[in-house]
Amino acid sequence: MKIKEIRPRVFRWRGKTVPLPPHFCTNPMDLLPLPKASMQTFTFHEWLVVEVFTDDGHVGIGNAALAPQVTKQVIDLYLKPLLLGQNPWDIEFLWQHMYRKTMAFGRKGIGMVAISALDIALWDILGKSAKQPIYRLLGGKTKPRIPVYASRLYSVDLEELAKEAKRYKYEGFKAMKLRFGWGPVDGAEGMQHNVALVRTVREAVGDDIDVMADAYMGWTLDYAKRMLPLLEPFHLRWLEEPVTPDEIHGYSELKARGQIPIAGGEHEFTLLGFRHLLEAHTLDYIQFDTNRVGGITQARKIAALAEAYSIPVVPHAGQMHNYHVVMASLNSPIAEYFPLVDVEVGNELFWHIFDGEPRARDGFVDLDENLLGLGLTIRGEAFEKFEVIE
Numbered sequence: 001m002k003i004k005e006i007r008p009r010v011f012r013w014r015g016k017t018v019p020l021p022p023h024f025c026t027n028p029m030d031l032l033p034l035p036k037a038s039m040q041t042f043t044f045h046e047w048l049v050v051e052v053f054t055d056d057g058h059v060g061i062g063n064a065a066l067a068p069q070v071t072k073q074v075i076d077l078y079l080k081p082l083l084l085g086q087n088p089w090d091i092e093f094l095w096q097h098m099y100r101k102t103m104a105f106g107r108k109g110i111g112m113v114a115i116s117a118l119d120i121a122l123w124d125i126l127g128k129s130a131k132q133p134i135y136r137l138l139g140g141k142t143k144p145r146i147p148v149y150a151s152r153l154y155s156v157d158l159e160e161l162a163k164e165a166k167r168y169k170y171e172g173f174k175a176m177k178l179r180f181g182w183g184p185v186d187g188a189e190g191m192q193h194n195v196a197l198v199r200t201v202r203e204a205v206g207d208d209i210d211v212m213a214d215a216y217m218g219w220t221l222d223y224a225k226r227m228l229p230l231l232e233p234f235h236l237r238w239l240e241e242p243v244t245p246d247e248i249h250g251y252s253e254l255k256a257r258g259q260i261p262i263a264g265g266e267h268e269f270t271l272l273g274f275r276h277l278l279e280a281h282t283l284d285y286i287q288f289d290t291n292r293v294g295g296i297t298q299a300r301k302i303a304a305l306a307e308a309y310s311i312p313v314v315p316h317a318g319q320m321h322n323y324h325v326v327m328a329s330l331n332s333p334i335a336e337y338f339p340l341v342d343v344e345v346g347n348e349l350f351w352h353i354f355d356g357e358p359r360a361r362d363g364f365v366d367l368d369e370n371l372l373g374l375g376l377t378i379r380g381e382a383f384e385k386f387e388v389i390e
C-alpha cells in the first residue's frame, strides 16, 4: 500500500454565529487594553480537513482546528512531499520524518498541528486497512462506554447558567465544566463574579456532580493564587489552564499548593513537551488534544508516560481522534464533550463537518465497533454550510 494523493482543505463556516458578550470567557488577551469583548476575536470558524488517498483505495481523514489556513500551507509545502509514495504502515518512520524535516520551525504550534492532522489520517487508513476501529490497534476497549463531561457553561447571566447546568444534569451528565469571565484587570469585584459563576453551577447541580472550571490562559499566577482559596469551598474536580502554557513554574506552584487539582496541556505538544510538564509536577490532569499534540503516534506515547506518573489523561475537546485514545487507556477515566449548540466560539463546527461523531446519551458516548478506522466521513451538507478552500 502506498500513499498516492493528499488533499488538505479548509472548511470556513458561512452560517450565522452567535455574538459573544463581554466577559463570556477569559483568554490570554484579557490583560491588554483592548475592547471588552476580546473573546469575539479569539474564536475560530474554520477547520482543516485532510484526506490521504492510497493506491489500494483507502481514504484516511484527519483534521485540525488551529489556524487552518496556515496549517494547510505547512502540509502542502513541507509534509505532503515526504508522504507521497510511502507505506502508511511505516507510521513511526513517517512521523519522525515529518518532525525532523520541520524541526527548525515546527516543534510546537502550527507545524505540529499539521503533523497531527496527517498522522490521524494515516491511523484512519491503518484501521480501515486492518478492518478495525483505531482503538483496537491501540489496545482495545478498556471500558464499555466512555463517560463524558458536558463542556460549555460560558460566563453568562447566572439564572441562565443555572438552567444550563441543570439541563446537563437532567440529560445524565455526571460532570460538567464552566468558564470564568473575569481576570486580573477586573480586580476584586471580578473575583467575586468568578466565585458567583462557580457557586451558581455547584448549587444548581448539587454535590453529586463533578464540576470543573476553565480560565483558558486568561489569568496570571498572582491572580490564580488569590482565586484558589475563594474557589476551594466548591470542591472543583479541577481548575484548568489558570496561567499561560509556558508558565511551567506557575503550574508547579499552583499544583504544589494542593488546594484544587490543576489541569492543562491542550496547548502543549509532543512526548517531550509532556515529559517536561510531568517532571516539573505541573498537572493533576493532562489534557492534550490529539489533533495538536502530534497525532495518535504521540498521544499514545504521552498516555503511556502519564500512566507511569499516575496522572490521568482527559483530552481536550473529545471527538473521535481523542475518543479512540481514551477508549484504549485505563488511565483516561472520562472525556470532554462539546454539546451541539449554535455556532459560537467554533467548538461546535465539527458537528457540521463530520458524520460519525457519537452523541452523548446519559453522560456516555459509545464507539461503534463497526465503524472502521477513525469512524468519520465528511458530511455532504458540509459543502453547502462551509466555503471550502482548496
Ligand SMILES: [Mg+2]
Binding pocket: 214, 216, 240, 241, 266, 316
Ligand atoms: Mg480548555
